Amino acid sequence: MTADLRTMLLELADIGRPRLHRCTDGSWHCSVEFPAPDGVTAKVSSQFDHSTPEEALQTVLDRLGGLRDMLSVPTPSVGIAHNQVNQGDTP
Numbered sequence: 001m002t003a004d005l006r007t008m009l010l011e012l013a014d015i016g017r018p019r020l021h022r023c024t025d026g027s028w029h030c031s032v033e034f035p036a037p038d039g040v041t042a043k044v045s046s047q048f049d050h051s052t053p054e055e056a057l058q059t060v061l062d063r064l065g066g067l068r069d070m071l072s073v074p075t076p077s078v079g080i081a082h083n084q085v086n087q088g089d090t091p
Contacts, residue, residue, distance in 0.1 A: 008057040015064065016042070020056065023048055030056035032064070 012018035016034025029052040034044035044067065046059035057058060 002054070005054055005057065008054065008061060010063055012057070012060065018057075018060075022053075027051065028053045028056040030060045032060055 009018055012030075012032045016032045018030065018032040020028070020030045027036065027048055029046055029048045030050075030053070031043055031045035033041075033043045044063045046056040046058050046063075050056035050059065
């Protein structure tokens with residue numbers, strides 16, 4: 001196992017339960033399930049067509065980064081309140 005492969009797997013293991021497998025056609029697939037509130041399924045996956053395990057892992061890591069960015073963007077009302085707190089405009 002290469003150092004990069006090990007590092008990526010450990011990074012995903014810190015988040016949840018990663019799965020990496022080789023498909024019957026020789027391509028690679030990766031997914032990770034992670035804790036979420038009741039009633040929510042939290043899973044990020046790659047496609048089933050990656051030529052290397054590192055490529056499949058990197059796809060999942062990239063998608064997790066996009067998910068983090070998406071969830072960190074506040075809604076308009078939260079954004080307004082956040083800006084007011086930062087500027088000291090709240091009582």
